[in-house]
Amino acid sequence: MTPYPRWTLRTEHTGYTVRLSPDGPWAELDAWGPHGAEHGPSALDWSHRTHFITPADAAPAEYLPYGIRPFTGAELIAAGPDGERGSWWEFDGAQETGTGLRLAFTDGLLGLRTVLCYETVPGTDIVLRWTEFTASRELRLERLDSAAVTVPVTAGARLTYLTGQWSQEFQRTQLHLTRGTFTMGSIQGVPGHAYAPWLAVQDTTGEDAPAYGVALEWSGNWHITAEAEPGGAVRVRAGRVPHEGAVRLAPGERLTTPRLACAFSADGLDGLSRVWHRYERRLSGERLHRPRKVLYNSWEATGFGVEAAGQLELARAAAGIGAELFVVDDGWFTGRADDTGGLGDWHPDPAAFPDGFDRFVADVRALGLDFGLWVEPEAVSPGSRLHTEHPDWVYRVDGRPARLVRHQLLLDLGRTDVQDFVIATLDRLLDTYAIDYLKWDMNRPPTERGRPSAGPADLDAEHVAGYLRVLDHLRAAHPGVTVEGCAGGGGRVEHATIARTDVVWPSDNTAPLDRLAIQHGFLHAHAPHVMSSWVTDAPGVFDPRPRSLAFRFVNAMCGVLGIGADLRAWTPAQRAEAAGWIARYKEVRDVVHLGEARLLGTPADPTCGVQYDADGRTVVAALSTGRLDGAPLVPGRPARLRLRALDPAARYRDTASGTTYSGAHLLHYGLPFAWSADHDADLVVLTRE
Structure with missing residues (x-):
């Protein structure tokens, strides 16, 4: 029997083993990998000989404070009223549950109790980790990683x-x-566009090396830091970053950090992506099985020029090609002729809807379409009625100028009265009008982030709590409404948002090859059923090479299909082609959204794609990104996409062409595609015979 306590948390295919260290009062990782990996000497064991550092600095510690781990990075930096920084704790017991573990450590002198929390997620290979702090006197937490x-x-x-x-x-x-x-992170009040709060770690032996991953569930400021340490190990720390640089903890107060999801796959990055997909399907709960309807969004057709007649013309065109949902984007409310006004006054513009907004919604729905609306409830325009009546509701610093970003200010959503206003506004819209879909956008990060005369505050955490409170209210009070998360594109995509929305918007860039690269990265971390993707006429921003309408549709069908083009400018032939693609998408979207997804190649390859498998069907979205092979003018052969995870002995029939392949052929040679200038994408559906 080991002289030191040891615990193993088991997920569907993996085990995560923690032990108390023989070298000090801390927990350290003993094994993390497939079931059974914990039986044998730990691959994380170290020599126990340290020069110029302490044993704690070299240990694979799960969590340590500055004080015990002074040199190589601590997860917790705490200070008492005297300003002395550091904590030295003692183990105070373990509590095991069927799916979780809690390890407690106390520092009686400082007056801080720290509990390391672990929880497995049934049906996944995810271990959730977070930390709870309880103070017996006033403390200052300068670092509080998860x-x-x-x-x-x-x-x-x-x-x-x-x-x-x-x-x-x-x-x-x-x-x-x-x-x-x-290190990477964001101090923009949202995860941001520069980095996603997600990281994968592998040995450098190859792309297929076992992959370890972490993802932080936090909608505000954050960091993830990886440190390559002496002795052959990489230690990853992650957590929120307080706007004020520290958080005050009052006597008797408890603080809980954001959850860090930890994932492992023996099948490399591609396998790790499916671990995250399965977890996000779990986060969606019963909403997972609600079909994600084909939407049409009018923004790229009309911009701020929203008026009933033009919108209905677009709605009729959208219904004609098979769309199921019509979403009116920015510009529908009073004072919103451009981006300089209107935000905060969320009432339909009577000049744009002379017969009434309810009549307009009814006319859209009479076409057989659901109805959706764009909102940006965290923002306010300086000239709006809301700002005139409540100038104190915006973030500001006394004596400092208010900086406009996109001609707007940001509401302090950490205030309960602001939260109540947003909830009442959304309730009014959803209760008054037959709205099925709500697109929540956020286009303005906080700059002068202050709340005068409020005393010490944790503004970042309070804004996140307010944001989540509003989303939780929407889910409870309006369960039938589909909610889309957006922040100037993909600026706020993480698990707290994904758990409370139905889809998220990865980027405002809908150009075909640009979007292909965006979606390729997105699908490494997030599931197809949450990835909203539109077909538009947008030209390339970073890769301007033209691509066909088919390419745009196949690319968008890799997630949740939408259309954002000006359909009034499309020819009858383009509309007919679009109708055909939409009909095909409806036949396979359950496989795309609920099946196992595999990334085939990368956008840097001449041919790449995504394979989806569910219930005996395999759907392959194939896309040509490179030059053609010269056929038939010069000798050439079809491009091939090797499929994965098929039964070599089984036979698979292409439902469109009738061609039958053996599983071995598809695994070894792959699906053939004869690309041409007019044929640069395809959707293949294989049925197992």
Whole structure:
């Protein structure tokens, strides 16, 4: 029997084993991998000989305060009223449940109790981790990470993460880290466009090396930091970043950090993506099985020029090609002729809807379409009635100028009265009009973030709590309404939002090849059923090569299909082609949204795609990104996409062409595609015979 307590949390295919360290009062990771990996000497074991650092600095510790771990990075930095920084704790017991574990540590001198919390998610390979703090006197928490995980590597680590900017989010980026520190994050009040709060770690032995992943469930400021440590290990720390630089903890108060989801797959990055997909299907709960309807959004057709007659013309065209939902974007409310006014006064513009907004909604619904509306409830225009009546509701710093971003200010959603206003506004709209779909946008990060005369406050956490309170209210009070999450594109995509919305908007960039790269990165971390994607006429921003309408549709069908083009400018032939693609999408969307997804190649390859498998059907979205092979003028052969996870002995029939393939053929040679200038994408549906 081991002299030190040891606990193993089991997920569907993996185990996560923690033990109390023989070297001090802390918990450390003993094993993390497939079932049974914990039986044998730990791959994270270290020599126990340290020079110029302490044993705690070299240990694969799960969580340690500055004080015990002074040199190589601590998850907790706490200070008492005297300003002395550091905590030295003692183990105070373990509590096991059927799916979880709680390890408590106390520092009697400082007056702080810290509990490391673990919870497995049934039906997934996810271990959730977070930390709870309870103070017996006033404390200042200068660092309060959620968790740390240690990954063994042999010759350095390959880090995979998602980077970008507005209109270029979710770019899959890789870095080899042999020694030193890598960090990423956001202090924009949302996860931001530059980095997603998601990281994968592998050994550098190859793309298919076992993959470890973390994702932070937090809608505000955050960081993820990876440190390549002496002895061959990478330690990843993650948590929120307080706007004020520290959080005050009052006597008797409890503070809980955001949850860090930890994932493992023996099948490399592609396998890890399916772990995240399965987890997000779990987050969607019963809403997962509600069909994501084909939407039409009028923004790219009309911009702010919203008026009933033009919108109804678009709605009729959308219904004619098979759309199921019509969404009116920005510009529908009073004072919104452009982006300089109107925000906060959420009433339909009577000049735009002379017969009444309810009549307009009824006319749209009479076409057989559901109805949706765009809102940006966190923003306010300086000239609006709301700002005139409640200037104190915006973030501001006394004596400092208010900086306009996109001609607007940001409401302090951490205030209960502001939350109540937003809830009442959304309730009024949803109770007054037959609205089936709500697109929540956020286009303005906080800049002068203050709340005068309020005393010490944790503004970032309070805004996140207010945002989630409103979303929770929408889910409870309006369960039939589909909610889309958006923040200038993909600026607020993380698990707290995904758990409370039905779809998210990865980017405002809908150009075909640009969007392909965005979606390729997005699907590494997030599931197809939450990925809203539109077909538009937008030209490329970063890759301007033209692509066919078929390419745009097949690309958009990899998630939740929408259309945003000006259908009035499309020819009858284009509308007919669109109707055909929409009909095909409706036949396979259950496979796309509920099946197992596999990424086939990358956008850097001449041919790439996504494979979806469910209930004996395999759907392959194939896209040509590169040059043609010259056929038939010069000898050439079809491009091929090798499929995965099929039964080699089974036979698979292409439902469109009638061609039958063996599983072995599809695994070894792949599906053939003869690309041409007019044929640069295809959707293949295979049925197992």
